[in-house]
Amino acid sequence: DNLQVGGDVNLKNTPLKSLPNGLQVGGNLDLFGTPISSLPNGLKVEGKLDLTMAKIASLPDNLQVKGNLYLAMAKITSLPNNLQVGGYLNLENTPLSQKYSKDEIRKMIEDKGGYVKEDIYI
Numbered sequence: 001d002n003l004q005v006g007g008d009v010n011l012k013n014t015p016l017k018s019l020p021n022g023l024q025v026g027g028n029l030d031l032f033g034t035p036i037s038s039l040p041n042g043l044k045v046e047g048k049l050d051l052t053m054a055k056i057a058s059l060p061d062n063l064q065v066k067g068n069l070y071l072a073m074a075k076i077t078s079l080p081n082n083l084q085v086g087g088y089l090n091l092e093n094t095p096l097s098q099k100y101s102k103d104e105i106r107k108m109i110e111d112k113g114g115y116v117k118e119d120i121y122i
Contacts, residue, residue, distance in 0.1 A: 008047065019043070028067065031056075039063065048087065051076075059083065068118075079105070083114035090121045097122035 001021045008027035014034055021040040028047035037055045041062075048067035054074050061081040068087035077095045089105075091097040096105060102120045109116055 002042075012050075032070075052090075069116075072121075079109055079112065079114075081112045081114070083109055083112065083116075085114075085116040085118075088118035088121065089116045092121055 002024075003020045003022070004024045004026075006026040008030070009025050010028075010030045011034060012030045012032040016031070016034050017036055018038070019036070019040050022042040023040055024042075024044045026046045028050070029045045030050045031054050032050045033053045035055050036051075037057060039056065039060050041060050043060060044064045046066050048070065049065045050070040051074050052070045052072045056071075057075045058078050059076070059080045062084075063080055063082075064084045066086040068090065069085045070090045071094055072090045072092040074094055076091065079096070091105065100108070100122075102122055105120050105122065106116060
């Protein structure tokens with residue numbers, strides 16, 4: 001628990017299923033194509049977080065991503081409280097993008113105390 005990594009963490013296409021609670025990544029966190037189904041509480045990513053094609057269905061409350069958050073083709077069905085994305089949010093080909101418009105997704109995030117500083121792609 002509470003692992004801190006100063007740079008990037010590339011776990012793309014690995015069989016990884018979980019991460020430690022309180023993980024802090026000083027660069028990018030790449031979980032593209034992993035079977036990971038949930039993220040730990042207290043996760044902070046200084047760069048981008050790539051969950052494209054991951055098995056993830058939900059995100060932890062208070063998730064902080066200073067860069068872009070990629071969730072394209074993931075199984076994401078809900079968004080957490082206080083989601084903070086410093087870049088853009090990519091929800092292309094997800095259950096959320098099939099059900100809601102960009103404006104509805106942005107409002108949903110803001111109503112839960114969060115923000116996306118740039119565009120939302122659906």
